[in-house]
Amino acid sequence: MKVKVRFFARFRELLGTELIAEVAEETTLPDLIKQVAQKNIEGHNAIFDERGHFREYVILMRNARRIDLADAEKNIVDDGDDIAVFPPVAGG
Amino acid sequence: MFSERERERYKRQMMLFGDEGQVQLKKAHIFVAGAGGLGSPVAIYLAAAGIGTLTLVDRDVVERSNLNRQILHYDRDTGRKKTESAEEKLCAINPDIRIRTIDTTIEEKNAADLVGKADGIVDAMDNYPARYLLNTVALRKKIPLFHGAICGFYGQATTIVPGQTACLACIFPKAPPEEVLPVVGVTPGIIGMVQATEVLKYLLKSGELLTNRLFIWDGMQAHAEEISMERNPRCTACGPLCEIQGDET
Numbered sequence: 635m636k637v638k639v640r641f642f643a644r645f646r647e648l649l650g651t652e653l654i655a656e657v658a659e660e661t662t663l664p665d666l667i668k669q670v671a672q673k674n675i676e677g678h679n680a681i682f683d684e685r686g687h688f689r690e691y692v693i694l695m696r697n698a699r700r701i702d703l704a705d706a707e708k709n710i711v712d713d714g715d716d717i718a719v720f721p722p723v724a725g726g
Numbered sequence: 727m728f729s730e731r732e733r734e735r736y737k738r739q740m741m742l743f744g745d746e747g748q749v750q751l752k753k754a755h756i757f758v759a760g761a762g763g764l765g766s767p768v769a770i771y772l773a774a775a776g777i778g779t780l781t782l783v784d785r786d787v788v789e790r791s792n793l794n795r796q797i798l799h800y801d802r803d804t805g806r807k808k809t810e811s812a813e814e815k816l817c818a819i820n821p822d823i824r825i826r827t828i829d830t831t832i833e834e835k836n837a838a839d840l841v842g843k844a845d846g847i848v849d850a851m852d853n854y855p856a857r858y859l860l861n862t863v864a865l866r867k868k869i870p871l872f873h874g875a876i877c878g879f880y881g882q883a884t885t886i887v888p889g890q891t892a893c894l895a896c897i898f899p900k901a902p903p904e905e906v907l908p909v910v911g912v913t914p915g916i917i918g919m920v921q922a923t924e925v926l927k928y929l930l931k932s933g934e935l936l937t938n939r940l941f942i943w944d945g946m947q948a949h950a951e952e953i954s955m956e957r958n959p960r961c962t963a964c965g966p967l968c969e970i971q972g973d974e975t
Contacts, residue, residue, distance in 0.1 A: 642942055643880040651947065690900040698954050718953065720942070722898040723875040723882050725907040726764045726852035726914070 635659060635713040639670050641677075642720035648677030663694065663701065663709040667719060681719065693720050727752070732822050736776055747930045748776060752823075754929045755779040757844035759832055759860055761812040762786070763909060764874050765850035766798040767918035768925075772848075773816045773823060775926060780816065781826040783840055784808040795911030832856050837863045846928060848921055849873045849894075854901030858963070861886070861894035865964055872924050874917040877907045879945035881917035884936055884955065885924045888964070891937040892955040895963035913945055 640652045655670050668686070671678040683689055694701040695718040701709055711717070727749055728736070740748050756777050758769050761784035769782055786808050788799040796808075803811040809827035816825045828840060832851075837859045841847060847864050849871055851857050857873070864871035864886060871886040873894055886893050920941060927933040939952045959965055 642944070643877060646880075646944070647878075691898070691902045693898070695953055700956065722854070722902050723877045723880055724852065724854060724902050724904070725876045725909050726760055726762055726850050726874070 635661075635711075637666060637711050637713070637715045637717060639667065639717045639719065642718065643723050644721055645677060645680060645719055648674050648680060657711060661711050663696065663706045663711060663717065664688065666711050666717065667694075680721070691722055693722065694718070729822070732776070735820070735822065739775065743930050743932070747932075750929050750931075751776045751926070752778040754846075755781065755842075755844045756846050756848060756925055757781045757783070757841050758848045758850055759783055759856070760850035760852065761796070761798060761808040761827075762792065762850065762852060763795040763876065763911070763914035764918045764921065765848070766796045766812075767915050768848050768850055768874075768922045769798060769812060769816055770819060771919065771922040772925060773820045773825070775922075776820065776823060777925070777929075779824045779826065781828065781840075781842070781844060782809060782812050782816075783828045783830060783832055784812070785829060785831040795909055795914055797911065797915075832859060834859055838866065841867065841869075844869065846870045846872060846925060848925065849875075850918070850921075853904055854898065857894055858901070861963055864888055865893060870928055872921045872928075874914075874921045876909055876913045876917050878909060879913055881913050881920075881943040881945075883917050883920040883924070883941045883943075884939060885928070887935070887937055892957045893961060893964040896958040896961045897940060897955050899958070899961070913943075916943055916945070 635657055637655050641649045688703045697716050736748050754777050758765050761782050788803045788806050790804050798812045798815050807829050809829040813825050813827045841863050846869050847860050849857055849860055865888045868888045874883045938955050940955055941952050943950050
């Protein structure tokens with residue numbers, strides 16, 4: 635099963651622009667992103683806290699729909715999903 | 727309504743939206759929160775376009791490290807109040823409009839008064855606590871908030887219309903940690919232009935506003951995209967459970 639994961643801003647610098655991930659059936663959204671973010675510890679730590687939970691400001695989109703962080707675990711990814719992960723940009 | 731000098735100044739844009747559009751711009755009052763990286767290009771272009779009244783608020787003094795991006799301020803302005811430097815440049819760009827500058831910090835206790843009777847707020851701040859304050863004021867006063875933010879070669883923008891669109895707290899419920907961010911001047915230039923274009927469209931009542939859409943710019947890839955946003959029914963700023971009272975002032 636193939637899923638597209640796209641990162642933005644700081645996450646993009648650390649993890650790349652867009653990746654196609656090969657994932658097992660029944661993979662949850664957090665597990666998918668952990669799997670993809672493993673390649674760069676700094677990138678992983680920018681998205682997840684010490685307990686492995688999403689940092690509270692992370693924004694998750696699945697097929698252009700916002701996913702509440704509290705509901706991320708309930709999201710089982712499907713083949714062809716387009717997942718976007720980004721931080722709010724803050725400067726002015 | 728317009729002097730000969732104004733007619734000449736606005737000739738090329740009045741070809742686009744006529745006397746009627748130019749009148750709408752002249753009657754408008756826009757509040758620009760911040761005279762820094764985003765505030766500089768926004769204020770310059772809104773002044774040049776003939777927005778009748780511009781209020782700029784900033785508390786800082788010009789530092790040399792600001793000059794790579796804050797194009798309202800020149801090397802000779804180092805050490806000067808940003809409001810003073812901004813007023814001088816904007817009056818020189820367009821003497822036919824009113825420039826109001828206020829040298830203060832935008833806080834909960836003064837934010838609504840500072841915005842006053844402005845028709846819209848441009849978010850040119852550099853931190854989320856101040857942005858959330860502006861968001862609340864925009865919701866209370868039922869005026870739009872033109873959001874922009876930048877980091878490095880990345881930027882984002884969206885237009886918030888109270889009662890119709892997701893508010894800033896719907897889109898970004900939690901602020902990212904504060905840090906000193908790298909930035910090069912072209913990025914606030916691009917995002918500031920998106921914000922200024924939105925202001926003009928809103929005042930002219932034409933085009934499609936950047937509502938419920940987050941515009942995301944990656945300068946390194948020269949790639950722009952947008953992400954759909956929607957109101958959060960549980961939003962702490964604009965949801966049905968919070969008590970935003972209409973501002974009577």
